[in-house]
Structures are given as C-alpha cells and as structure tokens.
Amino acid sequence: MRGGARRFRVAVACMAALAPACVRAEEGFDTEHIFGFMIGTDIGNVGEREFQTQTTGSFGKGGGTYRALEHEVEIEVVPLPNFRVELGATASLHDITGVPDIDDRRQFNFQGASLDLRYRLLNREQAPFGLTVAAELHGNRIDETSGAKGRMYGTEFTLALDRELVPNFAIAALNLIYQPEWARFEMAGLSEKSSTIGAAFAGLVRVRPNVLLGGEMRYFRQYEGIGLGEFSGQALFVGPTAYVQLSERSRLTLSWSMQAWGRPAGSSAHLDLVNFERHQARLVFGVNF
Incomplete structure (x- = not known):
C-alpha cells in the first residue's frame, strides 16, 4: 500500500516536471475532466470534439489473486449548448486465481459499448454552483467483476455539483450516484439484478499553472x-x-483509491471484499481535435 502511494507521488512529480512550461492556467477551472472517478459539471463548448482513453484497474478480493483491467476508447462531442454526448467501446483483461465464489480466469476480451449523455442545468459562472445531470448507458458481453460471459445492461445516473472555493486555486465537487444493473450469465443461465447508490466528494488545488x-x-x-x-x-x-x-x-488524469472501510451484509468485517475491490486505479488521457 505504501509502495503504491509512493509510486503515485513519483509519477505525478515526474509529469509535473516534464509538462510544458508554456501551458497557461485558464481563468477559473474547467471541471469536465479534472477528476478521476467522479465527474464535474462543465461539458465543453458547442462544436468541441475530444478523443479519450480511460484505463481502470481493480485489485484485491477476499482471497487469492484478483486483477481486472478495463480499457475504454471514447469520442466526445458537444452538439448543443450545455449538452454533451460520448460514445465508448471497452476491452477488459481478467487475471483471477483462488478468489472465493469467482471462477479462475485469465482472459482478454472485447467487453462492450456505452453511451454517456450529460446536460448542464446551472453554469458555475452565473450561479452559486454548477449543476449537471448525467446518464451513462452500457451493454456488455463480459461481466466487469468476474469476467464471465453473458449479457449485462446497466445505467449510471449522476447528479454532479461543483463550486470554486478560492478563485482559480481551489475547487470542490459532489456526485450523487444511482446504478441499476441487470445480468444474465451464459454458462449457468442465471439472471441477477442489483443496484448501487453512492455519494462522492472531491477537492483539488492548483499547485502549478498546469497541475x-x-x-x-x-x-x-x-x-x-x-x-x-x-x-x-x-x-x-x-x-x-x-x-x-x-x-x-x-491532458492526463491519474487517480488511485483504497477501500478504507466496508462491511458486507451479515458480517463484522472491516472491509467489504465480496461486493467491492481493495484497490482501484484510473488513468485518463484526452486530446481535443
């Protein structure tokens, strides 16, 4: 754990040192892509187009070896004021050995596709805070946790708020999340339905004009x-x-999270490694074109 955090700090320091000195800070923040696992309320300007790759890693379960990687390629466009559309395709890699209730598996597959729609209700420049609603719809042929084949459909609804605490220096964001999911697995022919609710908070400060x-x-x-x-x-x-x-x-965004506390239903454990992973990491690279 300490080694992972140390490597993260070293990577950030190296990128900050290598980033071009000529990059200027914008007036205020553009929160569309600055967060790792969360979203901001900005959605870009009309006519803007972006290409983005997002790699997400999940590591550690209740026993054995668990590694899962998802690599998503996305195209984003802003056809109308305050409205953004994103199309994505995802490939996944699973390396699972000796994990309770999950079959051993080592495979690389095309996972599925997604459609992300966002609409900004309040602009932070004219209102006390920014407010955006988002709905990401996805259909997969590979289960993101177990790697099992089947048909998986789901939607992630997000209500995003953000506010500049100190102009051009500190920004805070809040996400409220609801994720309904449906899955039918190919081998057993079983169907599962689940849902997740969540709340997320983030804070960032500008340590350099471009960092x-x-x-x-x-x-x-x-x-x-x-x-x-x-x-x-x-x-x-x-x-x-x-x-x-x-x-x-x-641009480049890096984020790493560890499960600090958790509890599965009916257990006194201090971590929930049945429904969630011990560590999650994300690397996002994007370019305007």
Missing part, C-alpha cells in the same frame, strides 16, 4: 434488485487525484 492535486472520497451501498431491495454491502474509498494539462489540447 492540480487533491483527493476523492466515495461511499457506496449495494443492494439486490434494481429497486434497492435487500442490502448486500457497503464500502468507503479514499485516495489521491492528479490532473496535468500536458499541452493546449492534451
């Missing part, structure tokens, strides 16, 4: 059924986030 550093704290509760039925477990994740403006058109 932001801060952290994110996310709390989740998982239930059986899409209507928040029987309680399954809960977890709290905390960790650092770094954003680097590499050039006028390109």
Whole structure:
C-alpha cells in the first residue's frame, strides 16, 4: 500500500516536471475532466470534439489473486449548448486465481459499448454552483467483476455539483450516484439484478499553472434488485487525484483509491471484499481535435 502511494507521488512529480512550461492556467477551472472517478459539471463548448482513453484497474478480493483491467476508447462531442454526448467501446483483461465464489480466469476480451449523455442545468459562472445531470448507458458481453460471459445492461445516473472555493486555486465537487444493473450469465443461465447508490466528494488545488492535486472520497451501498431491495454491502474509498494539462489540447488524469472501510451484509468485517475491490486505479488521457 505504501509502495503504491509512493509510486503515485513519483509519477505525478515526474509529469509535473516534464509538462510544458508554456501551458497557461485558464481563468477559473474547467471541471469536465479534472477528476478521476467522479465527474464535474462543465461539458465543453458547442462544436468541441475530444478523443479519450480511460484505463481502470481493480485489485484485491477476499482471497487469492484478483486483477481486472478495463480499457475504454471514447469520442466526445458537444452538439448543443450545455449538452454533451460520448460514445465508448471497452476491452477488459481478467487475471483471477483462488478468489472465493469467482471462477479462475485469465482472459482478454472485447467487453462492450456505452453511451454517456450529460446536460448542464446551472453554469458555475452565473450561479452559486454548477449543476449537471448525467446518464451513462452500457451493454456488455463480459461481466466487469468476474469476467464471465453473458449479457449485462446497466445505467449510471449522476447528479454532479461543483463550486470554486478560492478563485482559480481551489475547487470542490459532489456526485450523487444511482446504478441499476441487470445480468444474465451464459454458462449457468442465471439472471441477477442489483443496484448501487453512492455519494462522492472531491477537492483539488492548483499547485502549478498546469497541475492540480487533491483527493476523492466515495461511499457506496449495494443492494439486490434494481429497486434497492435487500442490502448486500457497503464500502468507503479514499485516495489521491492528479490532473496535468500536458499541452493546449492534451491532458492526463491519474487517480488511485483504497477501500478504507466496508462491511458486507451479515458480517463484522472491516472491509467489504465480496461486493467491492481493495484497490482501484484510473488513468485518463484526452486530446481535443
């Protein structure tokens, strides 16, 4: 754990040193991409187009070896004021050995596709805070946790708020999340429905004109059924986030979270490694074109 945090700090320091000195800080913040596992309320300007890759890693379960990587390629466009559309395709890699209730698996597959729609209700420049609603719809042929084949459909609804605490220096954000999921597995022919609700908070400060550093704290509760039925477990994740403006058109975001506390239903454990992972990491690279 300490080694992972140390490597994260070293990577951020190296990127900050190598980032072009000519990159200027904007007046205020553009929060569209500065957070790791969260979203901001900004959605870009009309006609803007972006290409983005997002790699997410999940590591550690209740026993054995668990590693899962998702690599998503995305195209983002802003066709109308305050409205953004994103199309994505995802490939996944699973390396699972000796994990309770999950079959051993080592595989690389095309996972699925997604559609992300965002609409900004309040602009932070004209209102006390920014407010955006987002809905990400996805359909997968590979389960993101177990790697099992099947048909998986779900939606992530997010209500995002953010506010500049100190102009051009400190920004804070809040996300409220609801995720209904449905899955039918190919091998067993079983169907599962689940839902997750969560709240996430982030804060970032500008340490250089082109570098932001801060952290994110996310709390989740998982239930059986899409209507928040029987309680399954809960977890709290905390960790650092770094954003680097590499050039006028390109950017990089890094985020790492560890499960600081959790508890599966009916257990006195201090971590929920049944429904959630021990560590999560994310690397996002984007470029305007």
